Amino acid sequence: MxxxxxxxxxxxxxxxxxxxxxxxxxxxxxxxxxxxxxxxQTADTHEYQLSNGLKLIVREDHRAPTVAHMVWYRAGSIDETNGRTGVAHVLEHMMFKGTDQVKAGEFSRLVAAVGGRENAFTNRDYTAFFQQVEKSKLNDVMKLEADRMSNLNFDDAEYAKEIQVIMEERRLRTEDNPASLLNESLMATAFMSSPYRHPVIGWMNDLQNMKAVDARNWYQSWYAPNNAVVVISGDVDPEQTLRMVEKYYGPAQARELPVRKPQIEPxxxxxxxxxxxxxxxxxxxxxxxxxxxxxxxxxxxxxxxxxxxxxxxxxxxxxxxxxxxxxxxxxxxxxxxxxxxxxxxxxxxxxxxxxxxxxxxxxxxxxxxxxxxxxxxxxxxxxxxxxxxxxxxxxxxxxxxxxxxxxxxxxxxxxxxxxxxxxxxxxxxxxxxxxxxxxxxxxxxxxxxxxxxxxxxxxxxxxxxxxxxxxxxx
Missing domain, CATH: 3.30.830.10 (Metalloenzyme, LuxS/M16 peptidase-like)
Incomplete structure (x- = not known):
């Protein structure tokens, strides 16, 4: 990007x-x-650090009564290892499959019910989740997002269905797309040691052999407040927003993150x-x-x-x-x-x-x-x-x-x-x-x-x- x-x-x-x-x-x-x-921009942007390591950045923009709420995790395909390529993207999908409080598939329905739009995307460098809502509904979507930061709970049956969806996505977007195939081969040839040589969606063989436990391990490794940045822009008061973030994200426990090896390209x-x-x-x-x-x-x-x-x-x-x-x-x-x-x-x-x-x-x-x-x-x-x-x-x-x-x-x-x-x-x-x-x-x-x-x-x-x-x- x-x-x-x-x-x-x-x-x-x-x-x-x-x-x-x-x-x-x-x-x-x-x-x-x-x-x-x-x-x-400098006057209207406010940065905070919670005690659990979560960074919050609030950008005030009062031109319309709407708010964008984003959670960014510094965990993308660059952090994957051989044999588990694509797991960052798989976990992005599984984040919609439920917690103890929200059943599988309910997250998107609840956001839509308050008039919002939402989605997620995985990149080589990160995974991000967002909702855009009318400003009075920020509390509702923040509660949902904070819940799945700490309490994701999907079963093997949900995983088995979703991995099939992801493999079909790979077939349609890469294996049936000559330009994508060419770019995939270009990256795999240009880079020797960098994980950038692997496609974000993963190699098909890795997807076929991936298990639900691989996605759970990825979640436990990287989805922690001290590896996340919450960005909120729109018609908000920064101090009120901070209090709301402390209420919902504050209870999340910081965890020791895996050591990131440099993997310098020869x-x-x-x-x-x-x-x-x-x-x-x-x-x-x-x-x-x-x-x-x-x-x-x-x-x-x-x-x-x-x-x-x-x-x-x-x-x-x-x-x-x-x-x-x-x-x-x-x-x-x-x-x-x-x-x-x-x-x-x-x-x-x-x-x-x-x-x-x-x-x-x-x-x-x-x-x-x-x-x-x-x-x-x-x-x-x-x-x-x-x-x-x-x-x-x-x-x-x-x-x-x-x-x-x-x-x-x-x-x-x-x-x-x-x-x-x-x-x-x-x-x-x-x-x-x-x-x-x-x-x-x-x-x-x-x-x-x-x-x-x-x-x-x-x-x-x-x-x-x-x-x-x-x-x-x-």
Missing amino acids: HLINLIFGDTVILQMRSVLPRLSLLFLLCMPLLACAEAN PQKGIKQVEVKAPADSLQLAMAWKVPRLEPGKLDDVEPYALELLAGVLDGYDNARLDRILVKQERVVNDINVSYDMISRGPELFTISARVAKGKTIAQSQAAIRGVLNELMAKGILDSELKRIQVHLLSDQIYKRDSIFGQAMEIGSIEMAGFSWRDIDTILEKMQTITPEQVQAVAKKYLVDSGLTIAVLDPQARNTSDVSIKGATK
């Missing part, structure tokens, strides 16, 4: 010089607005390649380079910011470099995408993925991508290109704060990576200081073959039932 989503218009890069004065004006207009937003020594054969309509290509991430306590490290902006220059709007050259001009690919997560707990990749155009080859597509990258490395980027990205980062951040749920999401996700919510504005400010030369420098330093993994999808006829994967390292 990106800390900041990039949303852009469709102005052609070749016309950027003519719009630079307008962009500079927008930049100057956005900066005071951001400064005002920063001041309000240096890559050359190009890795993997080929996936699966039913699909077209060739697909993914190229992923090992790159640094932003680390807590190192907010002055310019390289992650430069990589984030490099992704924007290449694929930050409809007519960015890769789209303009490879899709519209050369027509070597049908679509192309760049991904990079600057904020995470584990090692990161800078990935370019594309669907190859009919009649074109993987070699042609890869050569075309390399051509765009080589030109950028040799000639750099225009100041107007970079300014465009930075202006939209500012404006998008301001618009994002119109969403009560979006504010809670941003706070929770950055806290899970080991940062503080107070770092959000500092990170955005640092992004504005990056120069075109720094963006060019990270491209030259990191988008090289020694840290590259290439994944290719070889499309098979739709009636092909078997999926095969083969790989090699140069």
